[in-house]
Amino acid sequence: MRLRLRGGTDVPFAPPLDYLSRVFAETLLRACGAIVAVDVKRRGFYPRGGGEVDVTIERCPASRCWCSSESCPASRCSRPSLLPLEPIVVGERERRRKIRLSVDVVAPRRWIAARGPGDGDARERDRFRREIFDAAIDAVVDASGEPRDAFVGLDLDAREERARFEEWEGDDVVGGAVTLRARADPDVTLGASTPFEPPRDKTQNRKKAKAGEKTEEEEEEEEEETDAKRAFIELAKRTGERLGASLRAGAGVDANALDQLVVFMALARGTSRVVAASPISLHALTAMDVASKATGATFRVIEGRERERERERDDAGAGERKRKSDDDGAPSPGLVAVECDGVGAGGRRLRDGSSSSLVESLINKSS
Numbered sequence: 001m002r003l004r005l006r007g008g009t010d011v012p013f014a015p016p017l018d019y020l021s022r023v024f025a026e027t028l029l030r031a032c033g034a035i036v037a038v039d040v041k042r043r044g045f046y047p048r049g050g051g052e053v054d055v056t057i058e059r060c061p062a063s064r065c066w067c068s069s070e071s072c073p074a075s076r077c078s079r080p081s082l083l084p085l086e087p088i089v090v091g092e093r094e095r096r097r098k099i100r101l102s103v104d105v106v107a108p109r110r111w112i113a114a115r116g117p118g119d120g121d122a123r124e125r126d127r128f129r130r131e132i133f134d135a136a137i138d139a140v141v142d143a144s145g146e147p148r149d150a151f152v153g154l155d156l157d158a159r160e161e162r163a164r165f166e167e168w169e170g171d172d173v174v175g176g177a178v179t180l181r182a183r184a185d186p187d188v189t190l191g192a193s194t195p196f197e198p199p200r201d202k203t204q205n206r207k208k209a210k211a212g213e214k215t216e217e218e219e220e221e222e223e224e225e226t227d228a229k230r231a232f233i234e235l236a237k238r239t240g241e242r243l244g245a246s247l248r249a250g251a252g253v254d255a256n257a258l259d260q261l262v263v264f265m266a267l268a269r270g271t272s273r274v275v276a277a278s279p280i281s282l283h284a285l286t287a288m289d290v291a292s293k294a295t296g297a298t299f300r301v302i303e304g305r306e307r308e309r310e311r312e313r314d315d316a317g318a319g320e321r322k323r324k325s326d327d328d329g330a331p332s333p334g335l336v337a338v339e340c341d342g343v344g345a346g347g348r349r350l351r352d353g354s355s356s357s358l359v360e361s362l363i364n365k366s367s
Contacts, residue, residue, distance in 0.1 A: 045175025143244025269344030
């Protein structure tokens with residue numbers, strides 16, 4: 001399957017593109033045996049948008065699967081199609097394994113370009129790159145509770161693949177994103193990603209400049225840009241803290257991945273089970289309710305042992321979602337297991353055969 005998507009790639013209230021292409025794509029490969037390749041033609045930032053991305057999705061033949069994991073669906077299935085999906089199973093992260101970290105940064109060229117015309121500011125740009133990298137990495141390590149020697153990829157100069165800096169041109173919009181990825185064991189890829197929003201007054205000043213109106217003095221504009229860079233570094237730190245929290249909990253998937261996996265679990269056949277950090281987001285809970293109503297799938301949320309009684313409450317009106325007790329396979333403290341009895345949807349029909357089109361079935365059931 002090939003798609004061309006246009007719009008925002010790195011915008012508020014959604015995982016940035018690098019998270020989807022470099023973190024969630026790996027989760028899909030391991031969980032569903034799907035190879036997702038993303039070719040970025042143009043980035044799209046708020047408020048302009050205008051991004052363009054080519055996406056290719058294909059089944060991963062066992063002979064080409066790079067993850068080398070016995071749990072990879074491709075290694076236990078010779079069907080030519082991805083559908084119906086095999087059960088999606090991602091358990092708790094195994095401790096005492098090396099954690100490979102990588103950092104992806106998208107920022108304006110004038111901030112991070114390794115080389116530029118005249119190269120007069122090369123030293124300043126290199127310093128900024130290092131500050132972003134160090135802020136993100138240190139935050140991950142500190143928040144994870146893991147010893148520093150458990151991590152691989154803490155040195156910016158060690159291997160280039162551990163830090164990827166993508167530059168883009170543009171004077172009227174200051175956008176970007178920080179994405180962190182942790183490969184914690186053969187079956188677990190965790191991530192955290194945050195888009196960057198510049199101060200509003202800076203954006204307003206740029207609009208005035210384009211309209212020919214006088215802005216503040218040059219010194220004040222430089223101070224605004226310095227403040228924006230500081231905000232970008234703080235953004236890298238907050239992103240690292242989120243990834244570190246997922247590692248500390250021992251989660252098999254991060255919060256964003258759980259949100260995205262709900263629909264795949266609903267469409268898969270058999271029982272899927274995914275372990276994430278507790279509490280799970282309202283977004284994920286809403287997705288479960290909508291997916292259960294649209295497909296007939298049944299979701300269960302199983303709290304970690306120490307939270308069993310603390311979290312008991314009346315779930316009337318929560319659709320097919322149920323809570324189970326510690327005796328029913330509860331995960332470790334601080335974690336939550338989401339189980340789903342999927343509908344085993346194929347390429348043309350849902351299990352009940354109510355419509356000749358899968359998309360039509362979902363729309364009809366939800367309307």
